[in-house]
Amino acid sequence: MKTLRTASLPLLAALFAAGCGHAPKAGETAAAFDAPLDITGSFAPRGQAGMDRLDQDETQRICSEYEGKPVPPELVTTIMEAANAGIRFPADGNYLGDWKNGEKIAKTGTGLQSNDDPNVPNGGNCYACHQMAAEEIAYGTIAPSLGLYGKLRGNSEPILKYTWTRLWNSHAYNACSHMPRFGEKKILDEQQLKDVMAYLFDPQSPVNLEAPGKN
Amino acid sequence: MNQSIPKTFVLGLALALAPVSASFAQSGNDVFAEYREMFGDDNPAELAEMQGEEIWRAVRGPKQASLEQCDLGLGPGVMQGAYAQLPRWFEDAGQVMDLEMRLLWCMEKQQGLDVSALRAHPFSEQGQQQTDLEALSAYIAAQSRGATVAVPQEHPAERRAFENGKRFFNYRAGPHDFSCATCHTHDGKRIRLQDMPRLNTVEGAKGSFPTWPAYRLSQGAVRTLEWRMNDCMRQQRLPGLQHGSDVAIGLITYLGVQANGAVMDSPGLKR
Numbered sequence: 001m002k003t004l005r006t007a008s009l010p011l012l013a014a015l016f017a018a019g020c021g022h023a024p025k026a027g028e029t030a031a032a033f034d035a036p037l038d039i040t041g042s043f044a045p046r047g048q049a050g051m052d053r054l055d056q057d058e059t060q061r062i063c064s065e066y067e068g069k070p071v072p073p074e075l076v077t078t079i080m081e082a083a084n085a086g087i088r089f090p091a092d093g094n095y096l097g098d099w100k101n102g103e104k105i106a107k108t109g110t111g112l113q114s115n116d117d118p119n120v121p122n123g124g125n126c127y128a129c130h131q132m133a134a135e136e137i138a139y140g141t142i143a144p145s146l147g148l149y150g151k152l153r154g155n156s157e158p159i160l161k162y163t164w165t166r167l168w169n170s171h172a173y174n175a176c177s178h179m180p181r182f183g184e185k186k187i188l189d190e191q192q193l194k195d196v197m198a199y200l201f202d203p204q205s206p207v208n209l210e211a212p213g214k215n
Numbered sequence: 216m217n218q219s220i221p222k223t224f225v226l227g228l229a230l231a232l233a234p235v236s237a238s239f240a241q242s243g244n245d246v247f248a249e250y251r252e253m254f255g256d257d258n259p260a261e262l263a264e265m266q267g268e269e270i271w272r273a274v275r276g277p278k279q280a281s282l283e284q285c286d287l288g289l290g291p292g293v294m295q296g297a298y299a300q301l302p303r304w305f306e307d308a309g310q311v312m313d314l315e316m317r318l319l320w321c322m323e324k325q326q327g328l329d330v331s332a333l334r335a336h337p338f339s340e341q342g343q344q345q346t347d348l349e350a351l352s353a354y355i356a357a358q359s360r361g362a363t364v365a366v367p368q369e370h371p372a373e374r375r376a377f378e379n380g381k382r383f384f385n386y387r388a389g390p391h392d393f394s395c396a397t398c399h400t401h402d403g404k405r406i407r408l409q410d411m412p413r414l415n416t417v418e419g420a421k422g423s424f425p426t427w428p429a430y431r432l433s434q435g436a437v438r439t440l441e442w443r444m445n446d447c448m449r450q451q452r453l454p455g456l457q458h459g460s461d462v463a464i465g466l467i468t469y470l471g472v473q474a475n476g477a478v479m480d481s482p483g484l485k486r
Contacts, residue, residue, distance in 0.1 A: 037379050042462035043448075046455030053389045053453050060387040067385035067396045068415070108300070109407075112390050112452045128406050140396070140406045180391040187390055 047114035058082065063176040076175040083172035084129035086184050087165055095197050097162045102199030103206070105192055106132060112187065122187050124196055129179070132199070134213070143179065147212035150201035163200060167193055238283045257350050260430035260482035263345045263437040265269035267354025270347050276326030285321035287314065287355065298359040299479045303338045311376045313467050314355060315348050315441050316459040338442045347436055352428045353437045359479040364425055366471035373468065376461075380469025381464050384415060389452035395466070398447075409486070420473035426483030433486055440467050 047053055048177050050122030056064065059082060062075050071079070089095075108123025110116050126207050127136060129143035165172050182188045188196065271282045287297035288305070302313040308320055315337060322328040337348050345353075368374050387394040395423040398406055399414040413419035444463050448456040456463055 037382075037461055037465075039383065039462055042457055042460030043454045044457055047453040049389075049452060051454055056386075056388055060392055062391070064385045064387045064394060067387075067394065068400060112454060113449050114452075138407045142401050142404045142405070142406065142411070147396060168240075178392075178397050180393075185390045 007170065018136065043169065048112065048118045049114040059171060059176075064178060071176050079171050079175040080173075083169040083175075083181075083184070087168050087172060088183065088190075089161065089164060090190060090194065095164055095194060096155075096201055097191060097194030097198045099195070099198035099202040099205040102195035102197070103133075103187065103191075106198050106199055107136070121192065124182060124188055124192070126196070131212050134210040135206055146200065146207065150203065150205070151206055151208040154200045160197070160201070163197060167196065218219075246295070253469060258430050258482060258484050259435075260357075260437050260484070261429075263350045263353035263430070264357050264482070265354075266345060267350035267352070270351055271323070271354060276328040278325065278327035280326050282318070282321055282351075285318070285325060287317055294355055294358040296359050296362040297363050298356045298481075299362040300366060302373075302376065302464055302471065303367050304373050311370075311372050311464055311468065313441065313459070313464055315439060316464070318351050319347060319459070334458055338438070339436055340425075341434060341436075349428070349437050349439060349442075352439045353482045354364055356428050356479070356481045360481070362479045364421075364471060364474045364477045364479060366468060366475055368472055376465050376468040377472050379461055380467070381415075381463030381465075383438070383465055384469060391452050395447065395451075395453040398450075414473075417473050420470050421477035424470045424474035425477045425479045426481055426485070428481055429483035429485045431485050437482055438485075440470070 001176075008176060010210070040051060040154065043051065043054060052135040059079050062079060066072075067077070077096045088149055094205075105121075106126040107122045109128055111122025113123075116122075127139045131139040131141070131145040131147055132149075134147065157169070162173075167188075169181045170177035170179040171181065180187055183190075183193060200207055202208065274281050282380055285306075286292075286305075287294065288300055288303045289295075289297045301317070304311050305317065305320075308317075310316070312320065319334055320329045322330050322333075333346065333348060337346060339346050339349060350386050368371075368377060369482055374448050384395045384399075387397075395414065397409055399419070401411060402413055404411050410421045414423060424440075425439045427443065428437050430436070441463055444466055445456045445458075
């Protein structure tokens with residue numbers, strides 16, 4: 001971890017040093033306050049959340065820099081290519097698991113937080129951002145509704161692959177997506193991803209039984 | 216605040232709400248509005264304010280001093296409007312400080328108290344009494360009710376703090392790639408049922424900053440902005456944000472400066 005931290009320091013430094021140009025007033029020693037901020041000094045390891053969590057990969061670095069702004073085309077390409085290169089489709093060619101377990105995963109918001117038990121499987125927290133089944137009213141609205149997902153799209157091979165890819169690494173379709181990279185970052189394992197897929201596609205899943213209200 | 220309502224009544228309400236609180240997680244903001252209506256002008260934070268006032272006046276520590284001569288930025292002992300102008304640069308400390316850092320500084324330097332335990336555990340655990348910092352924050356913030364937010368950007372270190380906060384706001388990291396921007400740059404959107412203020416805009420910051428510290432019904436406790444930063448970092452899957460750290464002060468300065476011109480109305484009352 002230590003080497004990771006040391007290695008990442010110039011990166012952090014660069015981020016925080018760039019473009020902070022306040023003209024100092026006469027007599028003020030502004031130089032001391034222009035030094036780049038080492039953000040690692042503001043954190044300490046807590047529970048399962050070690051200091052390596054502060055290190056950024058290339059995708060995170062680019063997306064931080066261009067948050068709320070258009071990402072330059074060549075960087076979009078960089079991110080999408082990296083995303084596509086990392087996708088792993090299920091080895092047995094079967095995309096759909098148990099929708100009931102998928103429902104649990106979609107509703108569970110815990111996992112990987114400093115106060116979470118690392119021995120409990122991570123949730124997917126889909127409802128934080130998405131509307132899904134009509135019966136669940138506690139859904140977020142920062143992402144598009146997934147109501148009737150499978151019913152509206154069918155379950156052809158291309159649709160299954162598209163959705164798996166979205167879950168694995170959403171940046172493959174939308175560079176700097178706000179959706180977590182569930183497969184790439186090992187938030188969910190292959191079986192959990194299959195279960196969530198079943199929640200989206202199974203005709204028996206509450207996602208596909210009833211159209212949810214407008215959000 | 217309506218002084219005619221007995222404090223015991225307010226306490227009773229607070230206790231009566233405790234078992235209800237779990238259901239807030241699953242209920243709409245309109246249900247919360249109902250409870251807000253029930254409280255009217257009364258806020259259980261008043262209890263913390265009274266506790267804070269006692270601590271402020273108490274003669275304590277090896278130096279046998281009270282906090283009454285603590286300079287919160289507007290001169291020794293001046294409380295009125297002080298919170299509305301924090302964080303700010305303190306020449307004697309050589310640092311930009313928010314209220315909590317400043318209080319720790321005064322306890323240490325003026326009262327001679329050992330604050331290491333309080334610094335390490337600045338927030339009360341569920342069901343515990345408020346910490347001294349939380350109680351004092353409630354009391355002192357209340358003395359800024361109606362004051363205009365005016366977080367200064369005079370000193371280069373104050374501008375630096377703003378810049379640090381603004382930059383960190385977009386800093387994506389951790390297994391979920393979350394930054395503050397992931398959750399707090401949308402208009403009129405929710406996470407589950409919670410409305411998300413758009414905190415990188417003047418309008419959003421003005422709606423949020425002046426309501427802190429706040430009494431949180433779901434936790435039965437007064438919570439400060441340092442606590443809020445800490446808990447959002449936890450949801451961000453990051454390691455522990457250190458109390459009074461550059462990132463914490465940076466973010467609070469960033470929110471405060473954007474909120475300049477808004478009218479303080481805290482301790483607020485929240486879900």
